[in-house]
Structures are given as structure tokens and as C-alpha cells.
Amino acid sequence: ELEQFRTRWNRSIISGFRHFNDSGSIEVITSGATHGYQPLLGTDESCKAQVRLGVETHKRHFGKQPRGIWLPECAYRPRYDWKSPVAENESAWQRMGTEEILKDEGIEYFFVDSHMIRGGNPLGTYATKFPQLAEMFARSSKFFTPPAEYRSEYEHYMLPNGVVCFARDPQTTVKVWSGDVGYPGDPAYLEFHKQLYPGRHKYWRISENKADLGQKQPYDPFKAYESIQNHAADMVDVLKSTLAHYKGLADRNGCIVAMYDTELFGHWWWEGPEFLYQLGKKLHEDGEVEMVSGGDVLDVDPAKHVITLPEGSWGEGGYHYIWLNEENSWTWGRLYDCQRKMRYMAKEWRDGAAKEIITQAARELLLAEASDWQFLISTQAARDYSEIRFNDHVDRFLQLYPLAEKVHTGGTLNEQELEFLKDCQIKDAPFPEIDLGMWAIDPATGALVQ
Incomplete structure (x- = not known):
């Protein structure tokens, strides 16, 4: 590979x-x-x-x-x-x-x-x-x-x-997502949480006693492969039976949408990529279920x-x-202030001398808008990191805003301000080309505000 x-x-x-x-x-x-x-x-x-x-x-x-x-x-x-x-x-x-x-x-x-x-x-x-x-x-x-x-x-x-x-589809969701009743919780599969330090290598399987890390048994990749084959075959049966049941109810073919976060496959569920490979092979060999994309469905079967x-x-x-609760609601107050300021800069200053500064402010706002920050604060998975990253992007935006105003009104940046702008551009540099007009669209008409 x-x-x-x-x-x-x-x-x-x-x-x-x-x-x-x-x-x-x-x-x-x-x-x-x-x-x-x-x-x-x-x-x-x-x-x-x-x-x-x-x-x-x-x-x-x-x-x-x-x-x-x-x-x-x-x-x-x-x-x-x-x-x-x-x-x-x-x-x-x-x-x-x-x-x-x-x-x-x-x-x-x-x-x-x-x-x-x-x-x-x-x-x-x-x-x-x-x-x-x-x-x-x-x-x-x-x-x-x-x-x-x-x-x-x-x-x-x-x-x-x-x-x-x-x-x-809820049926295939449970089969793949659940660590309790789904495939990833199989005793033969690699245990995610038990690791050998230093190095954080994993040598154990989930085992029959899932809760006690001390009772974990050595991982056997051949046993895991057997489970992969069984689970891929079971998923084919689940897909066929689910679609057959719907056809009996609706008198027409249905479409199963089996969607997952890709981090599940290979991260939380080590054997996940091999499962997908074997599932694809078995569906091809079986021939009863057609694998299609959303565009394929619309082309052959427009919504009725x-x-x-x-x-x-x-x-x-x-x-x-998860994204709005007593733990993270403060983030939205900070974001709303920045979003209003971004709209104002884009509508009033975007084509002037401050364009470079506003473009970097847009990057900081986009990064602050990521839903992961509120999610990780809620789940406590990486709360400190999320709060630091979120506040860093918002703080940078709020420091760039008066710099943009200063330049727009005829001023020039001093050496310290130029250094800050350059630091932002080096640290946060996604989206090399940003059209600031995206924040200057009249929602009612879709037209660019001149």
C-alpha cells in the first residue's frame, strides 16, 4: 500500500x-x-x-x-x-x-x-x-x-x-456502532484501552470479561479474522432481510443508508477496515444487494x-x-460576537487595504466554528485542549478586528502588529483562497452586498 x-x-x-x-x-x-x-x-x-x-x-x-x-x-x-x-x-x-x-x-x-x-x-x-x-x-x-x-x-x-x-438506518447502525451488542465488541477483537507502556502497543483482545482490563487475554489475529468473516456474512443477511421486509410493506425496493464516522474503522475498531473489505466482497459475490451512492439513487429513482x-x-x-448545554453555552456567546463582526468587515471593508487582515480573521472564525470544540467540552474527552483551541482562535480574531479597522481607516500596522499577523498566517493557514464576499451575501436575495 x-x-x-x-x-x-x-x-x-x-x-x-x-x-x-x-x-x-x-x-x-x-x-x-x-x-x-x-x-x-x-x-x-x-x-x-x-x-x-x-x-x-x-x-x-x-x-x-x-x-x-x-x-x-x-x-x-x-x-x-x-x-x-x-x-x-x-x-x-x-x-x-x-x-x-x-x-x-x-x-x-x-x-x-x-x-x-x-x-x-x-x-x-x-x-x-x-x-x-x-x-x-x-x-x-x-x-x-x-x-x-x-x-x-x-x-x-x-x-x-x-x-x-x-x-x-437504525439496524445497521447498532450492528457497527455498539460496543455492547454490535460487532466491535466481539471478544476476539483487539482491545482498544489496554496498552503496554512505553510505546502504547496493544497485545490483548477484548476477551469475555470486557470490563476488567486485568483479565484480558492475548490477541490472536487468526481468531479475529474468523470473526470478521462471520460479521461480514451476518451484515449481508441483515441488509437482505431489512430490504425484503421493507419491500413487503411498501411494494417497492428500498434503500439502506449505512453511515458512520470513519474514525471508527481502524481506530476504535481495529479490524474495521478489513470488515469493510470483506463485506464488499461478500455483497459482490451474493449479488442480491446493489451498492449505490446517493447520486446513483437520485438518477434511477427520483424522490416520490x-x-x-x-x-x-x-x-x-x-x-x-451535546453542542449547547450548561458546560459549553459560553462558546456561542463569543462566536456570535465574532460572526457579527465578520459580516460587518466583509460588507464594509473587504475590498480595501484591510483585505489581508480580514482574510486571516475569516480563517480564525472558521476554525473557531468547528463543532468538535463543544462536543469535546461536553464529553470531557479533551476539554482543556478544546477550550484552549477555541479561545485561541476567538482571541486572535478579536485582535485582528481592530487591526483591520485601523488599516481600513488609513492607519498602518506597527512592527508588533505585523509580527502578530504573520504569526497568525503561519499558525492557522487553511483555505489559501477565501472569497470574503461569502460573508457579504444578502440571505434574502442571495446577492452580493456591494
Whole structure:
């Protein structure tokens, strides 16, 4: 594999993906530029910039418009009178629906969790833990009526503006995600948590006693391989039986959307990549289930039903709680201030002498908008690191803002300020080409504010 990476792909993973994308073997879709959590971003301009920069980056690397998008955390918000969940005495104002932003950028389809297709109330006990969530959901639910008709995650649906949504399948989700009842918890597989120091090498299997690290048995790759074969065969059976059941209900072929974070395969579940390989082989050999992309489905089977969706995500509780709670709500107050300042700079100063400074401020804002910061604060997995990184990007943005104003009004940067700008450009340098006009779009018309 390393030799192929060096010679065939010229040391570029993207070259490999582009080859298979061009050949039709896979369909690469895009995502938000830095995985910004769409429903909670404070301005429509920031929402649009995340999507547009994701689309433009995809076109730069793959040479074509992406048809689909992975919405960060599968989070969706309909059009309604939105109000900041962390500000007091603030009036609500009309916000664009996520599907409107996608349509503007040429996106044809996206993915949601299954509860959003069915239209259930996702909040549960989280509404009492953080009441602001209950207020947000009440505002959005005024414009959504739970469906009387039957909806299925094995069907794809069109929203009123023509964008299509697919829903995650719960059956295959449990099989692959669950460490308790799913494949990754098999006793023969490599134990993730027990490591030998120094070096952090792993020599043990999960074993029958999963909880006690002291009872772990030596890892046997041959036994693990047997389990991989069994699990791949079982997944084929699950796919076939699930689709057969849906065909019996709907009298038409369905589509299973089996979607996962790629970090699962090879990281948390060491044998995961080999499982995917064996599953692909077995599906090919079996021949009853066709492997397709979202674009393939739309081409041969256009959506037949128009629906509306409630607000929500694929996070715990089905709503925003993981990204907005008592532990991380302070981050949104800081972000909203920066997003308003970014909109102002882009509309008023973007083509003047301050352009270089504003461009770097945009990079800092994009990096601060990553949904990972709130997620890691909530889960306590890397809270200190997340808070430091988030605050660093916000602080840099807030230091760049007055520098941009100074230059725009005719001033010049002193040696210390120039050094700070250069340090920012070296430290945080994603997206070499940023169109500041992305933050100067009138959400109502889609036109550039001159």
C-alpha cells in the first residue's frame, strides 16, 4: 500500500479518491468547511460561508460540483423566527432553512437521522437540563406538523425546494456502532484501552470479561479474522432481510443508508477496515444487494414524496444538547460576537487595504466554528485542549478586528502588529483562497452586498 501511495498516487490521498470518484466507483461528497454546526451558527452568512467554502474546496480538489453534502453532525434547521439561545432580551428574526442554503450552492441531497424523518419529538429529558433548548424547539416546531402518513428511513424524500434527504438506518447502525451488542465488541477483537507502556502497543483482545482490563487475554489475529468473516456474512443477511421486509410493506425496493464516522474503522475498531473489505466482497459475490451512492439513487429513482423536517441532529437526544448545554453555552456567546463582526468587515471593508487582515480573521472564525470544540467540552474527552483551541482562535480574531479597522481607516500596522499577523498566517493557514464576499451575501436575495 505504501508503494502504491508513493508511485501511483504521488503521495496524495486525494489523488486516489479523485481517481475512484472519476471512475464512478465511489461518489465523494462535501461537508461544511470546518464542520460548523449549522442550526446554532449565529448568522445566515456564516452558515452559507461554511457550505460554500466546502463546495469550492471540493471543486478545487475533485474538479467537479459535489452532488451531496454531509451536514456536520447531520444537524438541520428549518426556516423560522430564530433567537439566540444564549442572549437575553434579544428579538427573534427570520433565518434561512438549511435546505435553502444547500440549494443555493447546488447541493442535491443530504443526510439526517431516522427520528427526523418520522417527525418525533427528540428532546426528552434534555429540555429540563437546559431550558433554552425547549424554547428553540418550540419556535421551530410551530412550522412543523408531525406526519400522519407512514414514513420510512428506507425511502428518500424531497423537501419543498427540491433538495432530497436520506435517513440513517437504525439496524445497521447498532450492528457497527455498539460496543455492547454490535460487532466491535466481539471478544476476539483487539482491545482498544489496554496498552503496554512505553510505546502504547496493544497485545490483548477484548476477551469475555470486557470490563476488567486485568483479565484480558492475548490477541490472536487468526481468531479475529474468523470473526470478521462471520460479521461480514451476518451484515449481508441483515441488509437482505431489512430490504425484503421493507419491500413487503411498501411494494417497492428500498434503500439502506449505512453511515458512520470513519474514525471508527481502524481506530476504535481495529479490524474495521478489513470488515469493510470483506463485506464488499461478500455483497459482490451474493449479488442480491446493489451498492449505490446517493447520486446513483437520485438518477434511477427520483424522490416520490415531498415532506418537511423538524429541527434536530444525530447527536445524543436527537437535538442540540451535546453542542449547547450548561458546560459549553459560553462558546456561542463569543462566536456570535465574532460572526457579527465578520459580516460587518466583509460588507464594509473587504475590498480595501484591510483585505489581508480580514482574510486571516475569516480563517480564525472558521476554525473557531468547528463543532468538535463543544462536543469535546461536553464529553470531557479533551476539554482543556478544546477550550484552549477555541479561545485561541476567538482571541486572535478579536485582535485582528481592530487591526483591520485601523488599516481600513488609513492607519498602518506597527512592527508588533505585523509580527502578530504573520504569526497568525503561519499558525492557522487553511483555505489559501477565501472569497470574503461569502460573508457579504444578502440571505434574502442571495446577492452580493456591494
